[in-house]
Amino acid sequence: MNRAPLLFLGIFMTLAFSWTGIVLINQxxxxxLTPVYDETxxxxxxxxxxxxxxxxxxxxxDLGCIYCHTQQVRRPGFGVDDxxxxxxxxxxxxxxxxxxxxxxxxxxxxPDLRNVGARYVGESGREWHIRHFYDPQITSxxxxxxxxxxxxxxxxxxxxxxxxxxxxxxxxxxxxxxxYEIVPTRRAxxxxxxxxxxxxxxxxxxxxxxxxxxxEPASETSGAAAPTTEPAK
Amino acid sequence: MSEQxxxxxxxxxxxxxxxxxxxxxAELSEIDASTRAPLMLFLVSAVLWLIVGTxxxxxxSYKLHSPGxxxxxxxxxxxxxRTAHLNAVIYGWATNAAVGVAFWLMAxxxxxxVRHGGILLFAVALWNIGVTIGIIGxxxxxxxxxxxxxxxxxxxxxxxxxxxxxxxxxxxxxxYGKSKHIYVSQWYILAALFWFPWLYSVAQMMxxxxxxxxxxxxxxxxxxxxxxxxxxxTPIGLASVYYFLPKVLGKPIHSYYLSILGFWSLAIFxxxxxxxxxxxxxxxxxxxxxxxxxxxxxxxPVVVTGINHHLTMIGxxxxxxxxxxxxxxxxxxxxxxxxxxxxSLMAARSVSETLHFTHFVVAHAHHGMxxxxxxxxxxxxxxxxxxxxxxxxxxxxxxxxxxxxxAVGSMVYVVGLSIGGVVQGLMMNxxxxxxxxxxxxxxxxxxxxxxxxxxxxxxxxxxxxxLAFAVNFFWMLSKKPVSQxxxxxxxxxxxxxxxxxx
Numbered sequence: 150m151n152r153a154p155l156l157f158l159g160i161f162m163t164l165a166f167s168w169t170g171i172v173l174i175n176q177x178x179x180x181x182l183t184p185v186y187d188e189t190x191x192x193x194x195x196x197x198x199x200x201x202x203x204x205x206x207x208x209x210x211d212l213g214c215i216y217c218h219t220q221q222v223r224r225p226g227f228g229v230d231d232x233x234x235x236x237x238x239x240x241x242x243x244x245x246x247x248x249x250x251x252x253x254x255x256x257x258x259x260p261d262l263r264n265v266g267a268r269y270v271g272e273s274g275r276e277w278h279i280r281h282f283y284d285p286q287i288t289s290x291x292x293x294x295x296x297x298x299x300x301x302x303x304x305x306x307x308x309x310x311x312x313x314x315x316x317x318x319x320x321x322x323x324x325x326x327x328x329y330e331i332v333p334t335r336r337a338x339x340x341x342x343x344x345x346x347x348x349x350x351x352x353x354x355x356x357x358x359x360x361x362x363x364x365e366p367a368s369e370t371s372g373a374a375a376p377t378t379e380p381a382k
Numbered sequence: 383m384s385e386q387x388x389x390x391x392x393x394x395x396x397x398x399x400x401x402x403x404x405x406x407x408a409e410l411s412e413i414d415a416s417t418r419a420p421l422m423l424f425l426v427s428a429v430l431w432l433i434v435g436t437x438x439x440x441x442x443s444y445k446l447h448s449p450g451x452x453x454x455x456x457x458x459x460x461x462x463x464r465t466a467h468l469n470a471v472i473y474g475w476a477t478n479a480a481v482g483v484a485f486w487l488m489a490x491x492x493x494x495x496v497r498h499g500g501i502l503l504f505a506v507a508l509w510n511i512g513v514t515i516g517i518i519g520x521x522x523x524x525x526x527x528x529x530x531x532x533x534x535x536x537x538x539x540x541x542x543x544x545x546x547x548x549x550x551x552x553x554x555x556x557x558y559g560k561s562k563h564i565y566v567s568q569w570y571i572l573a574a575l576f577w578f579p580w581l582y583s584v585a586q587m588m589x590x591x592x593x594x595x596x597x598x599x600x601x602x603x604x605x606x607x608x609x610x611x612x613x614x615x616t617p618i619g620l621a622s623v624y625y626f627l628p629k630v631l632g633k634p635i636h637s638y639y640l641s642i643l644g645f646w647s648l649a650i651f652x653x654x655x656x657x658x659x660x661x662x663x664x665x666x667x668x669x670x671x672x673x674x675x676x677x678x679x680x681x682x683p684v685v686v687t688g689i690n691h692h693l694t695m696i697g698x699x700x701x702x703x704x705x706x707x708x709x710x711x712x713x714x715x716x717x718x719x720x721x722x723x724x725x726s727l728m729a730a731r732s733v734s735e736t737l738h739f740t741h742f743v744v745a746h747a748h749h750g751m752x753x754x755x756x757x758x759x760x761x762x763x764x765x766x767x768x769x770x771x772x773x774x775x776x777x778x779x780x781x782x783x784x785x786x787x788x789a790v791g792s793m794v795y796v797v798g799l800s801i802g803g804v805v806q807g808l809m810m811n812x813x814x815x816x817x818x819x820x821x822x823x824x825x826x827x828x829x830x831x832x833x834x835x836x837x838x839x840x841x842x843x844x845x846x847x848x849l850a851f852a853v854n855f856f857w858m859l860s861k862k863p864v865s866q867x868x869x870x871x872x873x874x875x876x877x878x879x880x881x882x883x884x
Contacts, residue, residue, distance in 0.1 A: 152564060153556075159649065160573040164580055164613070167653035171605045171669060172584065172598075179666065180598045210527035213461015219739060223662040228735055229811050232819050240664040245596040250589075252527060253600050255659060257739035257810070258446075260823050285449075291824050293831070295449045299456045 802833025
């Protein structure tokens with residue numbers, strides 16, 4: 150029994166060690182990063198998301214998109230994120246400081262979404278998302294992303310048809326019965342707003358202090374060609 | 383790890399002529415009996431959660447290759463069903479089983495009858511209410527989307543309180559135990575009981591209740607997420623191996639010194655390993671480097687522990703024929719070694735470049751949590767239950783079915799999905815001579831579907847195993863106790879298999 154205190158001390162110290170190193174030191178060293186004001190753009194980065202986009206983020210969380218999508222771009226040369234058009238630069242810590250909850254994700258069953266707002270833009274982007282959520286098979290045949298048709302409502306047209314009705318975007322076999330229309334719920338609108346807002350194309354002047362500069366694995370990047378700026382899929 | 387019967391027990395004093403081993407056994411029975419009520423609650427809840435978790439597993443797995451399946455039911459959408467599965471098996475099945483087995487081991491090894499069993503009864507009730515609320519919360523859309531911490535804030539405080547009660551109870555039992563010696567298994571259990579609440583409370587505070595800014599959250603997340611495996615489930619799994627292996631074989635563990643080395647190297651290195659989940663991510667490079675180094679160093683505890691177990695086992699492999707406990711435990715121990723070595727490799731930057739973000743990681747997680755931990759828990763339950771209930775497992779065929787279905791199923795799962803992950807990673811990163819990517823994401827998805835399908839097949843096998851187990855389990859509960867105590871749980875009945883004296 151007399152060895153018990155020693156045992157406890159060891160048990161305590163080991164976890165205290167990693168808690169200090171992984172949690173505490175990092176919280177102190179970069180847990181207080183602030184947004185950066187850019188004079189030429191006249192804006193503060195990262196941009197503040199709109200209220201609707203924030204609600205959309207909640208939808209993203211509650212539907213578990215994170216289990217198939219990451220939101221972190223790896224640096225050019227480490228993987229091919231840049232060549233897939235997922236982002237020209239690596240994601241940096243400062244990109245996430247406005248987010249109440251950070252959704253880096255660990256799985257890429259589907260593409261990285263950190264800059265999806267740069268790929269699907271404006272009204273045509275919105276329409277693409279609507280078709281894709283209604284059923285991914287419409288835009289991406291063979292996809293295993295679930296359909297989110299439950300984010301839309303099929304309802305009887307009373308009086309004037311809604312200006313927000315979306316059935317015109319859907320193929321023939323998705324059309325509602327005559328006299329009915331399909332409208333996005335508020336959650337669908339919010340989610341799409343959120344996706345349209347995901348865009349980290351701004352590059353911080355002095356991010357290098359916090360950027361991950363991993364040792365260049367010059368030769369070990371198995372056959373991957375030198376970083377190019379080709380547009381890609 | 384052989385225990386010496388020391389001071390005569392009550393039974394021995396009554397019957398001075400009795401053999402020491404019989405007295406020791408009587409003491410054990412007395413201790414076992416005192417653990418009965420709380421332990422049964424833990425185990426019954428564990429088995430029920432296992433079934434619930436398995437159902438969600440099959441649904442999620444099927445959805446991943448046939449996304450239309452149950453596609454219109456919002457609460458069963460992939461992101462929620464998969465999360466319900468994870469939480470049901472981790473916090474429902476695995477934690478209930480772990481705490482149950484740990485506290486039974488604790489009572490036996492401390493040679494202490496269970497005091498204040500009421501605390502445990504209350505804790506187990508609170509815990510399971512918390513898990514139920516948490517999972518309902520996830521299904522109805524209140525998930526936090528923080529991996530391993532998805533339960534909504536209205537469920538987690540219940541879990542925390544329940545857990546604190548178990549921890550307090552364990553310390554009490556340890557303090558009042560009669561045993562002079564601290565066994566290897568006890569180190570692991572005490573450490574695990576201490577580490578988990580620390581990890582859990584820091585993670586809850588810094589991610590959910592008072593979120594840290596930016597990607598510090600991600601560091602906390604993986605410090606927690608990986609350590610739940612390494613500092614909570616792994617120690618309890620290893621404690622069980624360290625106890626049951628020598629116990630069933632009737633010989634001491636090969637080397638006490640290797641045990642010490644294994645324990646402390648695990649305690650030091652596992653701690654830091656978790657950040658390898660963030661290789662290439664937006665966090666400081668030095669933390670990741672430290673994480674990768676620690677992941678490599680994990681080879682030390684793994685090899686040391688593996689050698690120790692293997693050298694204990696050597697020469698006794700024929701015992702696998704008789705003892706279901708041994709079969710499950712040995713299967714688990716071997717997979718512990720394998721999955722840990724694979725894990726160390728996966729942390730390397732060049733490997734991670736390909737395998738990170740793929741199904742390989744999912745396969746690896748199941749290799750550890752299922753083929754190692756869950757199988758060890760099954761083995762432990764096969765040993766404990768007859769001693770607690772004083773009756774035999776009703777049906778050996780069901781045990782055999784359980785073993786083979788889960789052993790084969792888990793291997794099909796791990797091998798199939800690992801290959802799928804490699805295919806996925808290689809195709810994702812493949813570039814054509816002109817420097818552009820060769821395959822679109824949809825082509826990669828298409829290539830992985832056969833492997834996702836193999837996972838569903840594996841899942842069906844595993845489900846068969848679980849059903850066989852559950853039927854046997856509840857059948858056993860409904861049987862009448864037999865008068866003769868401590869009947870060994872065996873496919874056959876050779877007395878010498880059971881360790882005579884502790």
